[in-house]
Amino acid sequence: MRLTVNGRVHTLDSALPLSLLELLRDRLALTGTKFVCGRGECGACTVQLDGETVYSCLTLAEACDGATVLTVEGLASGGGEPSLSPIQRAFIAKDAAQCGFCTPGQLMAAHTLLARNPHPTDDEIRSGMSGNLCRCGTYPKILAAVRAVADGEFAGSAEAGSVNAA
Amino acid sequence: MPRKTKGAAKPGGFVQTTVEIEGRTETRIVEIPAFEPAAWGTDAELGIVGARVPRMDAPERVSGRARYTTDIVRPGMLHAAIVRSTIPRGTIRSLDLSRARAMPGVLDVLGPGDAPAGTRLFGREIFYAGQPIAAVCAATGHAARSAAHAIAVEYDTLPFAVTFEDATAKDAPKVRAKGNVMENAPLVISRGDMDAGLKAADVIVRREFRTPVQLHTALEPHGAVAEWEGDRLTVWESTQGIFRVRENVSKALGITLSKVRVIKDYMGGGFGAKNGAGPHTYVAALFAKRQGRAVRCINDREAEQTDSGNRPSSTQRVTIGAKKDGTLTAIFASIDVPLGISGWEGGPGQIYHELYACPNVRTEETFAYVNASGMAAFRGPGYVEGAFGLESAMNALAKELKLDPVALRVKNFAKREPRTARPYSGNSLLQCYKEGAEAFGWSHESRKPEAGSRTRVGKGMAAQVWPTGGGPPAYALVRMNSDATVDVLAGTQDLGTGARTVLSQIAAESLGAKLSDVRAIIGDTQSLPYTGNSWGSMTTASVGPAVRMAAEDARRQLFEAAGAMLDATPDALEARDSRIVVRDTDRTMTFAEVTAKLGNVMIIGKGSRGPNPADTAIMTFGAQFAEVEVDLDTGIVRVLRIVATHDAGRIINPTLAESQLEGGIIQGLGYALFEERVLDRRLGLVMNATIHDYKIPTMADIPLIDAFFVAGADPVANHTGARGIAEPPMIPTAPAIAAAVSDAIGAEVTEIPLTPWRVLAAIAAKARR
Known part of the structure; x- marks a missing residue:
């Protein structure tokens, strides 16, 4: 195959x-x-x-x-951090991963949700993402990350995922 | 800040200090560090500590690069599966391993008598359903699991008890060899005079509360990969305590400590259940030894839900007496806890003694053993259960007295830790009440239902206390590399809490380095200095000061070297953004310029955690406010809003700390509304050992959460000014939600989780009255 x-x-x-x-x-x-x-x-x-x-x-x-x-x-377009996709950069910026074990699934669900519906309402995000469980309770931050991408906050290949903020 | 310690308080000397872990107090002999940095007080000017820095390992976590124990692959690695008892009590009459041995891909089988005594594995006597009785090792996970299913077991069954009532009945079956109730039952903790306290009361409230068994349900199950090299054993383990796993493995298998290496890079949730080695660890190590190859043994989901620890259930009979003005005169609780087949007395009683100033308090706790898997610490063990009883009773009392629940709590605020009369290192609980109530709009009336509406809105609140001082021993090294990058080395672990980030921030701040040049290296017993388990909300307050001291020591050495290069005395130097400046001059060098000149001469700073201040209570406090909507026809509860205000001293990284608050609140919401292990009383089996049947919150269940900290620092607790925060936010959530439900339906609810039928029963009971 x-x-x-x-x-x-x-x-x-x-x-x-x-x-x-x-x-x-x-x-x-x-x-x-x-x-x-x-x-x-x-x-x-x-x-x-x-x-x-x-x-x-x-x-x-x-x-x-x-x-x-x-x-x-x-999800990333090449090697290295600057090439991370908008949803990955949003997850970093909004602190949408605690232990990170559910994160790959959350990212794929969010990526597909946004591809199908680029401007979802919060309720559409909630229902679209509710098949992905997170035991650390990172949901508010995941919602914020998906919202931010939908709102265009992470458009383009910015270096928003960088940890050099301080 | 002067630090009082018992014994000779000189650097290098040893003193006695106390450390509170999960509500237990331990006394330890520790060395006083060679020097102790001046405490960062409330007004300390800090740039990196306190900043909302993104989680430093987030890029690994969002790219799939983060390696969890379940992702570890070793050359030639084999797979193990554990066979578990399907009855709650009895003995194994026969166990036929031959069919499993003959199956394709199977290399080895372990059964009764095959494991060293220290592992306590594979006994013939069965004490609970889910108990390991044999294990299979095969070339693939599939083959191992198939062979495990092929093992035929015959049992002679014995009577059993899985509830507190059944285990403590007069003719109860023998749950285990040594008695069904923990020795010295009941455990009595008492102060003052209960009779006098009740006599002095104008109002007395009596209630019985029940809480369920809650399952940790970490998404990464317990698991280990073991590999031998000669007589040295390496274990990759999903754990909150690498050094404790090392100690467990060393004892169980009879290997000296230094020949066991435990590694934990990333882990998929712990929540208290992953504090040591387990059957999976020993099975992996034993097969690996016998086969001469690496072996992976990971719990399947059913094992994870039935035999990896749990928060035990409780029944709490509470009596509270108060004066008309709300002044508490007596708090009494008689508490029953079925522990499972093993456990410790981390019971609901403690918080009854610690949250309020009341002269007369008494708890009587009885811990029973039952034929179910043993309990384990679960985020705020004991206090989460106890807060539901105590805080629900306080809310009932407020109603009885026609007092505002916040006012009742303010009235009974404890200026000193009420159980021991110790002063607090810091306590902003009153501020939490005030700021939380304001943010919530507590003084406003709840939204009135529209005409004909069958939904009702209600509000409720509850408070929290939890010991979070941390303490020694904990060690750290800060190493400056010849490229001027900085490594923080500490044998701690990041559960998803943000320890890597927080420790890096402390090091960067202390050293004057750019945060992007700093990396925390954690999770390996072989190459890193000792720190304790990441339990009891202890990591930041225990390891943080050691890292700070190591970084200050490294800075001292760096300034010595740079002083010679810059023709200045070290005390004339300052560092920021990885650049050294001679104060009041334009003479400057970057860290990289200094290390380039040093070549391979290394700067290594050493730090250790000093003793805790003597006779001081170090606690984290908080108050939470909940608004819910209840459908009177279906009994379905929706939490609309939670406001949470907590006091944990200095917050090293507000973003990460807020994530922890939200996480604790959401686990508390699950505890309040959905989560309940169902153990059939007649079968002795867990009936909901899947993620489908055991309900944890989803994104669709999440309310608006406004979780924040009151400003401040706690320089008395330790010289970073930080206390712990991981467990506290889970403690008050369930009683706050329950109070809001009671308010909405106009009837008290005394048992969680508040599933629709329990809510409907409360509504129906009210209608009958």
């Missing part, structure tokens, strides 16, 4: 008895996407599959033949 992940084409054995999540983490060493519940309850494994968010823990790898996958590792 062939699979494009973050712009790179991978040719893999077919008949892999794996979920897309296991394929990403164990075969392709893309460990940014996290396993938490394995049953589509928490959203930590959210990735983009052909432009739609999916729970990669519930997605069979084999069913992804020919598909295009985007993971947290593919």
Whole structure:
């Protein structure tokens, strides 16, 4: 099977008895996407599959033949911090990650939400993001980060993600 | 600020000091540091400490680069899975490991009798459902899990008890070998004269409150990767205490401390449950030894929800007496706590003694063992449960006395720590009441329902206290590299709290370095100096002063070197933004120019945490205000607003500290409304061990939260002026929400979580009256 992940084409054995999540983490060493519940309850494994968010823990790898996958590792446009995507820079600036374990899934959900609806209301953000659990309770900051991107605060490739503020 | 300590208080001498951890007081012998920096008082001019600096490891966390224990891969790594008991009590009659052994990919199996005694693993006697009874090691996680399912177990079952009532009944089954109730029960803490206190009261309020078992539900489960190199063992562990894991592993497996190395880079949540090694650690280490390869053992979600610790439930029978003007005369609570099969007496009682000035206070706590997985510390252990009882009773008392709940609390404000009469290092609780009430608009009437509306709005509040002084031992090094970058080295851990950022800010401030040149290196027992667990809201107040001292020591050395280069005495130098200036001159050098001249001559500053001030109570305080909307037909509660005001001394980074406040409030909201482990009394099994069935808050549940700190610093507590903040915000949230629900429906609620049926029951009970 062939699979494009973050712009790179991978040719893999077919008949892999794996979920897309296991394929990403164990075969392709893309460990940014996290396993938490394995049953589509928490959203930590959210990735983009052909432009739609999916729970990669519930997605069979084999069913992804020919598909295009985007993971947290593919959000930045190149190497290094200045190339982080607006939603990543917003998460840094608004302190939208505490332990960070749910963050890759939150970012993918937010990225897809904003691609589909660039100017969501707060309620649309709340409902669009409520499939992604965060036990640290970072929700107000995640909401603020998505809001800020929607409002254009992180348009362009500024160095807003820099830690040189002080 | 003069610091009083017991014993010879000279640098290098040893003194006795006390440290409060999770509500327990420990006495320690510690060395007095060689020098102690002058305390940063309230008016200290600081540029980096106190600044809203972005979390320094956020780029790693948002890019997928942050490595958690579950992401660690070692060459040739194998995978382990643990088999767990499916009955709550009995003995294993037979355990057939042969089918598992024969399955593809399986390399090794451990069962009864195969683990060293120190691990207490794989006994034949079963004490709770979920208890580890065997383990499998295989080439893949799939193979290990499949083989674990293939192990056939036959049990001889025994009667069991999973509730406090069943475990303490007259003919109760033997929960464990040594008795169903903790020795010396009840645990009595008392001051004054209860009879006199009740006799002096004009009004007496009596209530019974119940709180549920709450599960930590960290998204990254407990897990470890173990690898041996000869007789040296390396463990990657998702933990709040690398040195405690090292000690646990050393004891359990009989390896000397220095041959165990524990590493924790990033972790996906702790909340109190990850304070040491566990079965997964020992299983990984044992298989790794037997197989000569690295082994990963990570809890699956069911194990995480059933056997990784919990906040135990409680029943609190509370009696409060007061004068007509609100002056408290007596507080009494009789408290039952079922701990699970193991645990400690971190009970609800403490806060009854600490929050208010009342001459007569008595708590009687009985801790029972039951056939369920043991409890563990959970963010504000004991105080979260106790605050629900105490603060709900205070709100009932205010109603009875027709007094404003804030006024009642102000009336009973404790000028000294009421249990020990010690002075506080600092206490701005009155300011919290005032600023919180103003921000909330407490004096305004709640919104009236529109005609015909079936929703009601209500408001409520509650207060909080929690010991947060931190203390020794904690050590740090600050190393200036030859490229003038600065490394802070401390064997602490960042749970998502922001420790890396906060310690870097303290070092940069003290050294006069640019923050962007500073990096905190943490989480490795082999190469970093000792610090304690990140528990009890202790890290900033314990490690922060050690880092500051190390940075001051490094600056002293840097100024010695630069003085010679700049033809000035060291005391004529100042540093800022990684540049040294000779005061009142234009002579200057950057740090990089100094280190370039030094070449490979290193500057290494050493710091340690000094003793705590003697006979001083170091606490964090706060008040929270809640507004809710209740649907009278469905019983569904929506929290509309929370205002939280806390006093934790100096705040090193307000943005990160506010994130902690919000996180604590949201976990408190879950505790108030949704979270409840359901353990079937007749089956002895957990019925909701999934994230779907055990409800934690989602983004859609989050109210408007206005969480902030009162201004100030606490130079008596330690020389950074900071106290702890991680646990306090969770303590008052549930009673504040419950009070708001009571206000909205016009009937008291005394049991959480406030699920729709409990709210409807309260409404129905009121209608029947």
